[in-house]
Structure formats: structure tokens, C-alpha cells
Amino acid sequence: MATDVATEALVVDLATESVRELNQRLHDQGVPHSVRILNPGGKHAIAVGIDQPLEVEIAGHVGYYCAGMNKHATVRVHGNAGVGVAENMMSGTVVVEGSASQSAGATARGGLLVVHGDASARCGISLKGADIVVRGSVGHLSAFMAQTGTLVVCGDAGEALGDSLYEARLYVRGSVAGLGADCVEKEMGDEHLQQLRELLELAGVDDVQAEDFRRYGSARQLYNFHIDNVGSY
Amino acid sequence: MCGIAGLYLKSEALQSQLGHHLSGMLEQLSDRGPDSAGAAFYRDPAPAGSSKVVLYSDDPGYDWRGLAAELGLAFGEVDGPAMRATHAVFVVDADAFEVEEWLNQRRPELRVMSAGTTIEIFKQEGLPKLLIERFGIERLDGTHALGHTRMATESRVTTQHSHPFSTGLDLCLVHNGSLSNHNRLRQKLRREGIRFMTDNDTEVAAGYLTWRMREGASLEQALEGCLDDLDGFYTFAVGTVDGFAVLRDPIACKPAVMAENDDWVAMASEYRAISVLPGAEDAETWEPEPGRVYSWTTARAVA
Numbered sequence: 111m112a113t114d115v116a117t118e119a120l121v122v123d124l125a126t127e128s129v130r131e132l133n134q135r136l137h138d139q140g141v142p143h144s145v146r147i148l149n150p151g152g153k154h155a156i157a158v159g160i161d162q163p164l165e166v167e168i169a170g171h172v173g174y175y176c177a178g179m180n181k182h183a184t185v186r187v188h189g190n191a192g193v194g195v196a197e198n199m200m201s202g203t204v205v206v207e208g209s210a211s212q213s214a215g216a217t218a219r220g221g222l223l224v225v226h227g228d229a230s231a232r233c234g235i236s237l238k239g240a241d242i243v244v245r246g247s248v249g250h251l252s253a254f255m256a257q258t259g260t261l262v263v264c265g266d267a268g269e270a271l272g273d274s275l276y277e278a279r280l281y282v283r284g285s286v287a288g289l290g291a292d293c294v295e296k297e298m299g300d301e302h303l304q305q306l307r308e309l310l311e312l313a314g315v316d317d318v319q320a321e322d323f324r325r326y327g328s329a330r331q332l333y334n335f336h337i338d339n340v341g342s343y
Numbered sequence: 344m345c346g347i348a349g350l351y352l353k354s355e356a357l358q359s360q361l362g363h364h365l366s367g368m369l370e371q372l373s374d375r376g377p378d379s380a381g382a383a384f385y386r387d388p389a390p391a392g393s394s395k396v397v398l399y400s401d402d403p404g405y406d407w408r409g410l411a412a413e414l415g416l417a418f419g420e421v422d423g424p425a426m427r428a429t430h431a432v433f434v435v436d437a438d439a440f441e442v443e444e445w446l447n448q449r450r451p452e453l454r455v456m457s458a459g460t461t462i463e464i465f466k467q468e469g470l471p472k473l474l475i476e477r478f479g480i481e482r483l484d485g486t487h488a489l490g491h492t493r494m495a496t497e498s499r500v501t502t503q504h505s506h507p508f509s510t511g512l513d514l515c516l517v518h519n520g521s522l523s524n525h526n527r528l529r530q531k532l533r534r535e536g537i538r539f540m541t542d543n544d545t546e547v548a549a550g551y552l553t554w555r556m557r558e559g560a561s562l563e564q565a566l567e568g569c570l571d572d573l574d575g576f577y578t579f580a581v582g583t584v585d586g587f588a589v590l591r592d593p594i595a596c597k598p599a600v601m602a603e604n605d606d607w608v609a610m611a612s613e614y615r616a617i618s619v620l621p622g623a624e625d626a627e628t629w630e631p632e633p634g635r636v637y638s639w640t641t642a643r644a645v646a
Contacts, residue, residue, distance in 0.1 A: 151615055151618040151619075152613060152614035152615030152616075152617070152618040153615060154615075170624055171614050171618065171624070171628065173613060173614060173615050174613075189624075190614065190628055192598075192600075192613065192614055193598060208628075209628075209629065209630070211598065211600070211630055212595070212598070212630075230595075230630050231595050231633070249595070249632075249633075250594075250595070250633070
């Protein structure tokens, strides 16, 4: 590990250092605010469990569970991500410049996940409050059992979108191959257009119009929805 | 969990390093399958009219030279045995079907690992590192190769239960996943005359492909048939004499990633196995869609 004097960034080269050493550094107090990770080589569990507002740049493709459980940090992957990127994220921002494999943002509770390429199957599965913006398309069973939070898809969605959905909001700009059980198209109100515009801006997506999206949500027939409890979903 | 690797070289300059690159891929997949490892190489074609068989015996003192003499009496010219650990490679001046039939009749104790003109399958129990060392995989050349690291779920850990499975002449199959209708399907295929050596689920998928192609289906058609006739989870890679094909089940429970540049086409269970290839960082990389057959051959690249 070395500190780049010009930028005061911590530089970690995974060709010579282990992921375990890297993650320990990212958990330590007093680590430089800015961290650059070289030669990720598709390794698993890179930058997992961060609990401080770091700026982490990863120069290349990562394996499974990158930036899992992220809290406060901004993690940017300059490449593709394997299964479960930003799974169970609590807060902060995770950006994938390339495409993401299955289960991107699974069970994430807060924060923002942006995928500039495509995400694969089960994107946002069991989503619990995070916002996910996918510049490309998502695969089948995306937002399966998603409880709350938002999935924005600028491209197309695969089969069984939003199957067994709870109160998450889904916005899709392109085609939807099929809606899952209890998922229906809903009216796009001003409140939704506003939310969508804010999310697109946060994600840095400026070449699509919020008006081009359609909104999907739960028909509320499959679970014991009670209007008095709407605030707690 | 299991690991799959496939590497097809477009660049002739890389062909002498095929074994080196496949070894690197297999080692990256060690964690996914520490029980057994195997590889299929397409290399060193047998002369026209001849065929190549790779045989395995669990008897370390097996009389391979005696077998060579007998093969010579039956078929004329025989080149071999070229030994690689427990496996013996023979080139015989006869049709591969005839040689296989002769071996089944006369030497039922032997297992034919592969038969054809260019394919060579090597596999055994243990980590990929052990396979690479014992079989000299690093030094093998060739045009393309498939590899597998196994974490057994459905059946025992033996050399015979390891992948790749031969699915006919110059064809082989590696599999990550598990099939749930393999018992019934095995019964049906046995009635069609397909032979099975183990109770392994993947061997049934291999037998299914053999049967479909015997009945006139193309490789692509046979693979599409898997979508209807196989129940369970799978990512398959199939090696052919001039390329390879990939299929994932429609639910896509098992991972797969593919990459391509001017020098090679690769597929693997995880990107880290591709990351060891020259120029991987800048190769076009994507995840194959579920339920869709991808295939590459020397003549064309069809996706």
C-alpha cells in the first residue's frame, strides 16, 4: 500500500496485496479520504463493509459482492461488477461504469446504486429502501419481493418484473417482457415524475426524459397491506 | 458449485500457450470446485482415416503396451501409448466408432475418456493444481480447450464422475449445476442404446446430447432440446471439433461470463478466471443470456 503524494490518496494494488488487507484498511480509522484500488482482477468482496465517507475508485472489473454493506462511502467501479454488487448497502453511493451481474443491489436498505451498462437477472431483489438506477436493461425477476425503495431502468426489463412486490416503486423506460405476480402498471403522477427526475440527476443520466418512463407497483393483493400502516412499509 | 472454463484461440500465435492459459483459468476456479478437475484439449489432429482415443485405467500397472500390440493386430498401425498420468493416448488407423466398439467388447475394464480425431480429455480427483502438474497441462498446445473444477452434489467423487464428459466423437460437456430428472431420462436413453458408466447427472446430459445428434439434430438443436427436456440448474459448455457452445438454463441460477478480443473467445463461471488471459481488461465482456445458445466455430462466430 502506498500514498500518492500529489493527491494524498491511498493506493492499493491487489496484484500484490490481499483483499482482506485492503478491506481492513478501509475499516480502519484515519485512512486517507481518497482510495484508489488497482488490479482488482475480478476478485470477490472488494471494498466490503465500509462505514465511513470515503471516496473509493476501483480501476478494473470486480467479482462478487463488491461494496456490499456499504455505509457512507462512494465506491466507483471503472469496469464490470460480478454478482451482488452493493448487496445490503445501507447508505452512500456505488457506481458501476460497466455492466453488473445478477442480484445487483440485493436487499439494499439505503443509498444509491448506479449501473451505467446493463444489470442482469434479479436486480434489486428484496430491495429494502435503496434507490437503483440502471442506464441499460435489467434481466428477469428484477425487484422480486422488493419492499421499499426505487428501481429505475432506462432500458428494458426482463420476465417477471416486480414479482410478489411490496411497496417499492419501479420505473421502466423501455419494454417489459412480463410483469410478475401482483405487479401492475400504475399512473405516473407529478410526485413520481419529480422523484424520477431527481434520481436521474443524482445518477448523472441526462439524456432521457422522465416523461418517457412508465411506473409499476404492487396491486397489493398478495400481502396483508393495510392503508393505516403505509408509512412503515 | 462448480467452475467452468472455455478458451478458443483465434490467434495462431497463442496456440502453443493454450495449456498455460487454461491452467491459469482453472487455478482461479479452484475455490468453486476442489473435488476434481478436468480438461478437454483440441490438439494434434490424427492423420486422415485415423482416430485418437484417450483411455483411463484405475490400475497403475495396467499393461498399455500389451493393449497397443493387440490394437495393432486388430487395426494395423497404432501410435501409442502416449502416457499422461493415469491416461493413455492412442492414435489408431481405423474409424473411432470401430475402435470404441472393439474396446468396449475386449477391454470393458477401461474407460474411454474421449474419442475422435483431435479431442483429448484428462481428468481426476483433487485440485486443479494437481491435474495441471500430473498431466503436464501447462505444456499442451491446441486450438481450444474446456476445463472444469467440480464440487460434487449429485454423485460420488471419482475420476469417472469428473468432467468433461464425452458426448460423442470430438464432443464433450462440462456442467455447473444439478439436474433433477436425470434418473428417468437415463432410463429412457438406455432404451435408446446410450451407454452410461456412472450415476452422475451430467453424464445424462452428455448422453442426451449424444442421442439427439445421433438422431440427426445439430449441436444447436440438441442444446435447444435441453431447455425442454432437462429439469434443473445448468450452465453448460460443449466442446466441438472446431469450437465451443454455451447454454444457461432459463432461470440462470448458475453464473457465466464471456469475453472476446481479437486473439481469443473465453467463457468462465467467474470473471476472475478470464482476468488471467492476455488483454482481458480491454476485451468485450458480457453475461450470456439465459436460455440462449451461443456458439463459436473456426469458420464463424455466431452469438
